[in-house]
Amino acid sequence: MRSGAFFPYRTAHGAVMLMVESVDGASVVRNEQGSFDAWSRPTDAVRLRLNVHLDTAELGRAAPDGANTIVSLRLDSPDSRCRLLQRVAAPGASFDLELRRSDWLGTVTISAIVTRAAAAAETLPGIASDKGSLLAESAQLVVRFDPPYDRSGGATLPVRWVDFSEHPRHRAVAGHLFALVEDGDEHLPEIHLNTRFEGASPVLESLGNWGAKARIRDAVFAQIGHQAWTSVLGWALDDLARAVCVAGDSELWADIRAEMERDWSADIIEDWAPLLTPSSDGGEAVVDLVDEVRLNGIRRILIEDVPDAVQSRLETYKALTGMLSDIGLLGEVE
């Protein structure tokens, strides 16, 4: 993000533009934000053919003293614990930038910048004078080497992109969009999204809050979130019902919790109990839920309470509200 308004001197951000002429690697997908996803089908390196355009007349506004300036690419990635400059030798000429996967983690932000090469001999009011002062910066380009997490309606369920055609568990359903996977008793189930699902990545990874992509994304995540949480809550309630039987006469939640087979299902029961027993006073929700399970079992909870609880927490109805409000963007509805 540029912050020209906060500079204590004149800047000329419009003087420099960073353009992407081509991208090497079929796995790199340009999405609507001008970012590149280099994780859906990982390759060893991302190769960008870039061009930096410089408007020297415009730049002169920020450096009227004829200061020597340096044009560079700034690569910034706190995820990779790395920030560095790469000199652009000839603005206006195409050049290649190679980003090797082994060097980067998460997100890399790239911009073209113009800086003062040296400190000014004398200071002029409102004009940058320090060596390295930022005079101009282009819009940013983002390359993602890893998927951002927790953007799904799954809330706290971990999400991972997987090639279903190469995964032993998913090969038989290689055309599906998602799957829920159990990974032993100690871990929350994971949502796997299929990298082979044509066109899914740019839509599901879109960042916008309006427009067709955002609406489709929200609707798909609502579908995934409902299914995933219904399954996980069913699993946790089954574990609770079994623990209630094993704990016998004890009504203490601590005793019942200790009998549950999985840590994560006990955590989920505690977390979701207020939503599954909405008439309870806050602190009593787990006790009321245990009483309900002890007296009546879990069938009614699964059929009636779980859909309410998931809708309340994920607000999945908002996906439809959003689609209706953008109906003109999405096309005619009969």
Next chain:
Amino acid sequence: MRLQTLASTPSSRRLLDHLRNPGAALLPADPTGHDADLQPVIDRSIGIVTSLHPGEWDAALAVELHPVLEPFPRRLLANLAFWHWMTTGPFRQFVVARWLATDPAMVGELAPAEVGRFLGSGSLNGASRNALARLFWGADALHDTERGYDLAMVVLGNQDFYQQIFERKLGLHPPAAKAMAEGLRDSSERERRDAAVRLNFLFSTIVAEQLDEADVLALLRS
């Protein structure tokens, strides 16, 4: 030894259970495809705990750990799941001794700050608190052929000094980190904090990556 990453971040309760049972199986982890000769460093970490003053432990382990891990890809080293595996697996004994005030068997739960020493997010703050990531990245930014690990030992010997440098983005530019370590090594805590705030402000308009250590030292002294 095969280097691994924790398959998922354990809850604080799961972490405590794990720490209470030193003989129990390690937390589930994924292979990284890299091997390192870590056993001498693990042995040394136990020797450090038994033979040195606690204030010297971090610096002593950093100079052992950094040269062994430095050759590995940044993609592995920047991944906090790797450090989660290191703190809860091979170096569990060191981290327990260094950061837990009480034997894990004697406490009901871990404080969030204690959990952060074993785990922590991938943010600058998280890496700066993880018991081993902080040693590696401190040593990585501050060592050079001329001074060796001298600056790293100065900074790792003072928790506040470390955080002033490495919980800011300027700590990701080694010449800036070195300039702060060198220029403020004899300063008071107050002076270091004020200087870090001022330098951070200057770097909002000056591109730090264009400056070498001497340039940053000049800014500190201006």
